[in-house]
Amino acid sequence: MALSLINMVMHLVLLAAAPPLMLGLIQRTKALLAGRKGPPLLQPYYDLYKLLRKGIVLSKTATWIFRAGPMVTLVAVLLGGLLVPFGTSAAPLHFQGDVILLIYVLALARFFTSLAALDTGSSFEGMGAAREVTFACLSEAALMLGLLVLIKFSGSLSLNTMLRAPAMHAFAMLPVASLMLAAVGMFIVLLAENARIPVDDPATHLELTMIHEVMVLDHSGPLLALVNYGAAVKLFVFAALFLHFVPPVPSASPALNWAVFAAEMLGVAVAIGLVESLMARLRLTHVPTLLVAASLLCGFGFILMLR
Amino acid sequence: MTGTINSLLVVVLLVNLFMLGASRMRALIHAAASQGVILSFMPLLLAARLDWIAVVVAGVTIGLKGLIIPRILHKALRDAKIKREVEPLIGFLPTMLLGALGTVLSLVLAACLPVVGHPVSNLVIPVSLSTILTGFLLLTTRVKAITQVIGYLILENGIYIFGMLLLAAVPFLVELGILLDLFVGIFVVSIIIHHINQTFSSMDTRQLTALRE
Numbered sequence: 001m002a003l004s005l006i007n008m009v010m011h012l013v014l015l016a017a018a019p020p021l022m023l024g025l026i027q028r029t030k031a032l033l034a035g036r037k038g039p040p041l042l043q044p045y046y047d048l049y050k051l052l053r054k055g056i057v058l059s060k061t062a063t064w065i066f067r068a069g070p071m072v073t074l075v076a077v078l079l080g081g082l083l084v085p086f087g088t089s090a091a092p093l094h095f096q097g098d099v100i101l102l103i104y105v106l107a108l109a110r111f112f113t114s115l116a117a118l119d120t121g122s123s124f125e126g127m128g129a130a131r132e133v134t135f136a137c138l139s140e141a142a143l144m145l146g147l148l149v150l151i152k153f154s155g156s157l158s159l160n161t162m163l164r165a166p167a168m169h170a171f172a173m174l175p176v177a178s179l180m181l182a183a184v185g186m187f188i189v190l191l192a193e194n195a196r197i198p199v200d201d202p203a204t205h206l207e208l209t210m211i212h213e214v215m216v217l218d219h220s221g222p223l224l225a226l227v228n229y230g231a232a233v234k235l236f237v238f239a240a241l242f243l244h245f246v247p248p249v250p251s252a253s254p255a256l257n258w259a260v261f262a263a264e265m266l267g268v269a270v271a272i273g274l275v276e277s278l279m280a281r282l283r284l285t286h287v288p289t290l291l292v293a294a295s296l297l298c299g300f301g302f303i304l305m306l307r
Numbered sequence: 308m309t310g311t312i313n314s315l316l317v318v319v320l321l322v323n324l325f326m327l328g329a330s331r332m333r334a335l336i337h338a339a340a341s342q343g344v345i346l347s348f349m350p351l352l353l354a355a356r357l358d359w360i361a362v363v364v365a366g367v368t369i370g371l372k373g374l375i376i377p378r379i380l381h382k383a384l385r386d387a388k389i390k391r392e393v394e395p396l397i398g399f400l401p402t403m404l405l406g407a408l409g410t411v412l413s414l415v416l417a418a419c420l421p422v423v424g425h426p427v428s429n430l431v432i433p434v435s436l437s438t439i440l441t442g443f444l445l446l447t448t449r450v451k452a453i454t455q456v457i458g459y460l461i462l463e464n465g466i467y468i469f470g471m472l473l474l475a476a477v478p479f480l481v482e483l484g485i486l487l488d489l490f491v492g493i494f495v496v497s498i499i500i501h502h503i504n505q506t507f508s509s510m511d512t513r514q515l516t517a518l519r520e
Contacts, residue, residue: 177313296407
């Protein structure tokens, strides 16, 4: 009982505090690969603090939806974070069928982000929202097919059971081929959903190409802080989700489990940094090809499970 | 053991999909080369005991498929001043979907085929069929002559995977003979490409169907 309480506290603390660190590590990896020194690892925290102390500028057409957007988004992704088990420890919130809730809270987050973008009345942000939901159609398919692989493997509809199933079985028992295919697909979903480089560039403000940056262009001060923090949490949740598709490192002690999880999360951040440094952003018309490929990979993984 | 073979075969599947979606010649050549190298390792993993012939064959295959053939293709690309974009007859996304459909069909087909499955991995036949189909797709849906060479290369890779089922029965001499044929074929084609390029202005295979006096 005491153990599960400690696990829960660890889960909550990590979910609340660690996400901006991942962003910091991605930036640091990119800077080092480009031969720069880069900002400090804690820079995203400083940025959040700075933004929280600033005022808000509102568009004339903005209604309460604009202010509610970042808040609803943040709450939705935090709820998603409570459903996904981190590493081998149980998730704080779990029940049969919560995988569907996860998909829907992530969709809700996206819905409100794009709604807030539309609410500003700027056609430019409307374009960003259109792009976001267009690509979401494809990446959600890949996400669901990827989750289907683990549902089929574990025979459970609860994230807590299905995501931890690979860790509960011996390596020889795992459907390695399916998991590998799904892992590649899920990594593409991770990059696409969090506006990372082959799909969207988080660092630029190039009008023709950006997706997420466009939608949040009118947010300022504390609202922008909420948006940025929400985006970091979303990245964290997707990375934790992705890790369950990678064959796990077995360990007996719970303390070691958390250490392994933390190391793996940092590894994912470095991997994203590497991808961002080594790849160019895809042309907007090529993004659907990539996302369809992700769906196909997850689909293959599922078909291999059926045989 | 099964896990290693299966993961290698999955990587082969991933490379297939990547090649159908690749829009740059260089990426295509690199992908074909890496697929060849991955496949050359497999007989070593599958062999019951390692004898020196198996090692020599694997070494020769890696050298040929991973180094020499890609180099010849790159040279042909440079000498003939071929543009670096792949020109598809039907778009990248439709070819990828066709490839995916082919893979699903080969998974279904492999279950129906009256062949004795591989003792180590049940993925060998489907991946082999899917690779052969990928080769055919590259052959039929890409315009340039050099892409067709790569299509043949992939086709051969698929047949090579199928050959792994008969690893005990097919003597390595036959394997080496096929490799030699492949090498000579690609060598000749790259020379032909060079000559066509010197004589005619275009390398578009579509123009081969239109005869003129």
